[in-house]
Amino acid sequence: MKKTVEDFALENLVVTMDADGITTVTLNRAAKRNALNAETVEELIEVFSNLPRMGARAVVLRAEGTHFCAGLDLVEHHAEDRRPEEFMHLCLRWHEAFNKMEYGGVPIIAALKGAVVGGGLELASSAHIRVADQSTYFALPEGQRGLFTGGGATIRVADLVGKARMIDMMLTGRIYAKEEAIQVGLAQYLVEDSEAKAYEIARAAAENPPLSNFAICSAISHMQNMSALDAAYAESVVAGVVNTQPASRGRLAAFANKTAARVKPGQG
Ligand code: 1HE
Numbered sequence: 001m002k003k004t005v006e007d008f009a010l011e012n013l014v015v016t017m018d019a020d021g022i023t024t025v026t027l028n029r030a031a032k033r034n035a036l037n038a039e040t041v042e043e044l045i046e047v048f049s050n051l052p053r054m055g056a057r058a059v060v061l062r063a064e065g066t067h068f069c070a071g072l073d074l075v076e077h078h079a080e081d082r083r084p085e086e087f088m089h090l091c092l093r094w095h096e097a098f099n100k101m102e103y104g105g106v107p108i109i110a111a112l113k114g115a116v117v118g119g120g121l122e123l124a125s126s127a128h129i130r131v132a133d134q135s136t137y138f139a140l141p142e143g144q145r146g147l148f149t150g151g152g153a154t155i156r157v158a159d160l161v162g163k164a165r166m167i168d169m170m171l172t173g174r175i176y177a178k179e180e181a182i183q184v185g186l187a188q189y190l191v192e193d194s195e196a197k198a199y200e201i202a203r204a205a206a207e208n209p210p211l212s213n214f215a216i217c218s219a220i221s222h223m224q225n226m227s228a229l230d231a232a233y234a235e236s237v238v239a240g241v242v243n244t245q246p247a248s249r250g251r252l253a254a255f256a257n258k259t260a261a262r263v264k265p266g267q268g
Contacts, residue, residue: 071118
């Protein structure tokens with residue numbers, strides 16, 4: 001039988017899906033500022049491994065409480081007193097979760113607020129679009145904690161802000177917020193209500209054919225890992241499939257017979 005969101009057994013996340021496939025994944029550990037313990041990472045893997053095959057058309061990733069995510073569960077990490085190989089294996093689970101998000105082919109919109117720090121920023125940077133509100137701030141306090149990033153920040157945060165800014169954030173604990181955070185690329189939107197905006201974006205994205213969204217939310221990331229030559233080839237293959245899909249016929253016809261909206265400012 002096809003899996004539904006009710007089949008998930010979750011302690012730290014809440015997942016709901018509406019009739020249009022607009023899916024909400026909520027970080028539900030507000031008392032711990034949604035810090036990522038090992039169990040939450042397993043739940044992220046379970047959820048994001050399955051959502052693309054469960055009819056999810058777009059996902060809003062949101063959090064309970066006033067902070068999006070405080071990163072690695074430092075208390076658990078202290079209590080576990082992990083050996084290097086244990087932490088390496090844990091990091092592989094973080095990568096599993098975040099790769100499932102980034103390469104899953106379903107748009108994920110992160111609705112941010114409060115702290116988006118350390119592993120919380122790694123989580124947010126695995127989403128396809130980040131929406132900040134006035135309370136949102138970004139930091140990589142790993143240096144101050146005597147740690148290093150282990151959930152993909154060297155790939156995704158460096159990709160968003162550039163290597164020099166990431167190194168500065170890690171060496172100095174520099175915090176970015178508001179317009180400055182937008183300018184450096186940590187989020188694409190700064191609004192009063194990040195959740196309302198995230199749902200607006202999710203609903204708009206869900207209007208696109210799923211095959212187009214699959215390509216947008218997996219192919220671009222894959223191609224960034226390739227040589228320019230291979231990426232050009234892969235892009236041709238993906239475009240061959242996407243740009244000839246039956247779902248695009250009606251849209252192309254609407255353009256050809258002048259009933260489709262034109263791409264102009266103020267036309268939505
Ligand atoms: C936590 C965590 C956590 C809060 N692990 N338990 N991340 C950090 O360095 C950020 C650490 N957290 C903070 O700086 C602050 O908690 C916040 C700015 C996010 C929020 O402050 P505040 O005043 O609202 O809350 P609080 O009083 O500090 O914490 C409330 C509770 O959440 C408290 O637990 P309680 O049982 O004593 O009530 C805190 O212990 C708990 N809590 N943050 C565990 N992070 C793969 S490598 C990634 C490496 C990293 O992510 S390094 C960055 C870690």
